[in-house]
Amino acid sequence: MSLVALSACTSHAIAGPVTVARPSASPPSPSVSPSVSPTPSTPPKRGTLEWYVAQVPEFPPLPPTPQLREAIKPGEPPFWLRVPTDQKVAFITIDDGGLARPEDVPAFIRSAGIPVTMFLNSPAATAHTDYFKEIEAAGGVVENHTISHRSLPGLSYSSQKHEICGSADKLEQLFGKRPTLFRPPFGDHNDTTMTVAHECGAKAVFYWSETVDKGIVRYQTPEKILHPGDVLLMHFRPALMDDLLAALKAIHKAGLTPALLEDYVG
């Protein structure tokens, strides 16, 4: 099985890939003859956790030190479609949290060592805290995506502040760490959004470079290839296992390695 190669370069780095336990469901066949040779191991069944883990490509190691082309100015969170880095990395982000939470996802992320950033709505995080804590324990990081997922530019300063700071407060209470990154619902934002995001603790505000849904990566550029620093957006939806695998394959095809967003901008 191939695993994500990760170097322990920062406090957020995942502590190395974990070997997936082989399925314990296949008991040793009763030995009629003591001289019988061991049966070759059967490949994992398609769609099982072991199958997904076995499909993960092997990646080049991460750069030892994350580097940005442009520094983040204190007090002025940038709005980024991709991370300004020339290093051969891309970033996986998973949004929302209320719709679906496939049960094998935390184990897949842990077993394959997939770095993920979760932009959660605080009510979903409240209702399903254990699930997101499981992903957090596997190396994932929880970030802010408002309370109610309304488009922000039509809202007043105080309403935007309620949506962004209210969610950050709740996520900090649930997970013991205040979010440092923010993604506005639908990517919609105005100057007020950026001001409020800063006031609520965001160091950077994110859009995305590609989306992934139902196991298909959708590119915004005609050449259909990822670029260094690209941010892939997917959601907590029923096909999240396929979305994660499709993202990993696309990252590998582009000669990149999945990295954790917070290691670059957190």
Ligand SMILES: [Zn+2]
């Ligand atoms: Zn969303």
